[in-house]
Amino acid sequence: xxxxxxxxxxxxxxxxxxxxKARMVLQVxxxxxxxxxxxxxxxxxxMMQRSMESAIHLSIxxxxxxxxxxxxxxxx
Numbered sequence: 156x157x158x159x160x161x162x163x164x165x166x167x168x169x170x171x172x173x174x175x176k177a178r179m180v181l182q183v184x185x186x187x188x189x190x191x192x193x194x195x196x197x198x199x200x201x202m203m204q205r206s207m208e209s210a211i212h213l214s215i216x217x218x219x220x221x222x223x224x225x226x227x228x229x230x231x
Contacts, residue, residue, distance in 0.1 A: 160217070161185055164210040171202040188227070196223065 165182060172178065172189070177199045181188035187207070191199045200221055207219045224230040
């Protein structure tokens, strides 16, 4: 299910984020919100995309969309 996919992505991302200052702060439905210092942004974007798109192997690709903003309101 989609819940299983997001949980697997969160486990992978959590491991990737350990050496960084960035931290997962929220997960809602199929979204993961990460608080990231500006100097880690591009690295974390890559980690997030990889962890979400490779969380489970399907016959069709999982495509992700990432948004960045200085606060949650700017992500809308």
